[in-house]
Amino acid sequence: MSQISTKPPSGMRDFLAPDLARRRHVIGVIARVYESFGFTPLETPTIENLSTLLGKYGPEGDQLLYRLLHRRERLARALEPKPDGSRPTELDLSDEGLRYDLTVPLARVVANYGELPAFYKRYQIQPVWRADRPAKGRFREFFQCDVDICGTKSLVADAEVCGAVATVLRELGFAKPDDPAGGFQIHVNHRELLRAMVAEAGIAAEKEGQALIALDKLDKIGADGVKAELIEKGIAAEAASSLLSMIDDTGAGPSLDVWANGPSERGAAAARELQELLSIAAGGPAGAHLVFDPTLARGLSYYTGPIFEITCAGLAGSMGGGGRYDGLIGMFTKRQIPAVGFSLGLERVLLVMEERGMFPPLAAGPQLLLCRFPDIAPAAAVAVATQLRAAGLRVELYADTPSLGKQLQYANTLGAPFAAILGGNELAQQSLTLKRLATGEQKTLPIADVAAFVKAG
């Protein structure tokens, strides 16, 4: 096809009015709930310096960054062979990239503004970009809806971010966890507990990441599958078996009590933290949804403490995730500031709501199309439209004057509930003939009364 493609780039989408009605509805609930928890909004630039982004997400994450090429002279210089004859690298050609998540930009902001509240609680709803391969529910440009609390190690903060996202989902109509119609669960685990398990099993520290990724697949590929993958990654069969013995096939494994009293002091401390978190959250909105999952790993490398992930029936991936990252802000400043956050994936939430038909009727488009006859001056029609809009109606004025049938047909395709007809008779008595499109009934009434009539439905 020699024509220019009219599709957006792979993994990116245009949002037409019906899409936006649903997206804005969900975003509205999220922002309102987050604010009710005392979070204040933040927006950061689309573009960040690569020095900000690199090294925060792990090796795979760095590969998924969209990078901006240098421009003009800078690019020309970067492309020249170096004195030692080597070719330019990615880092020579670019020093900026699109943000990959909202957590790292937050960390930068907290490090950059010393005057922020001691306990900075911010929410942020913006798109992020990942050069991933698109799939169902996965895009290259997608919205994250983050809440984070910076400045405290208290597990109350962990419980609060869990409570905020749980409240959002409940307000959007997601059911209680025990509801057969399909609720949602917030899986929790602890990075330190995972590290203790790996160490206990005799797996080398440098294999830790790979071991955890394999373990995360337990519910999908089973114990044998995990063991095979561990061995494939160069981990001794004995160590692999040892790791798996700490968790049974169902992934349920020993209770937190067992871990809390286990031989590894490090693991015990982590387990006690999780116990405390569950107990703090018990009385709040997240309480019923929290479930300890010893196989939960999560890929992002900046997590240090409790980690979270939201799952629900029928969704392959997760609806959201988060965790504690006490070291990340310290990568941008000498001050070590602990923080914990949670992120909802807007598209994932929308996907599930779509599949389950969870959207309420959402108003969109004009309530009334103003039609007129050719003998009515445009200025007179504009005046009437202005009057109706001032009365609070969403009014579209048909720009031309084709046959009335055409104008009404257009009102029909727009989905406007009403059409108003302005002709010589109506103009003379400052009235409109109002037609209800669904039934065809119509009546003539004073312009001043039209808004109330339309609003009444």
Add this chain to the structure above:
RNA sequence: GUGGGUGUAGCUCAACUGGUUAGAGCACCAGACUGUGACUCUGGGGGUUGGGGGUUCAAGUCCCCUCACUCACCCCA
């Protein structure tokens, strides 16, 4: 990154094992009612069958390459 599938009108899809001029529904436009739509009737526009190459008397159909989309896995939100 691995494996599978699909590309035909604006949209959803047909076209038997290769065989005349590639069809239908919806949508769009125009017409019976020049102050009345959504339902009915009639007519009409619209396609180099994703692109390129090959096999053949003949290719939407078979083969190769390429591009795009899509599903599963991987990973994630």
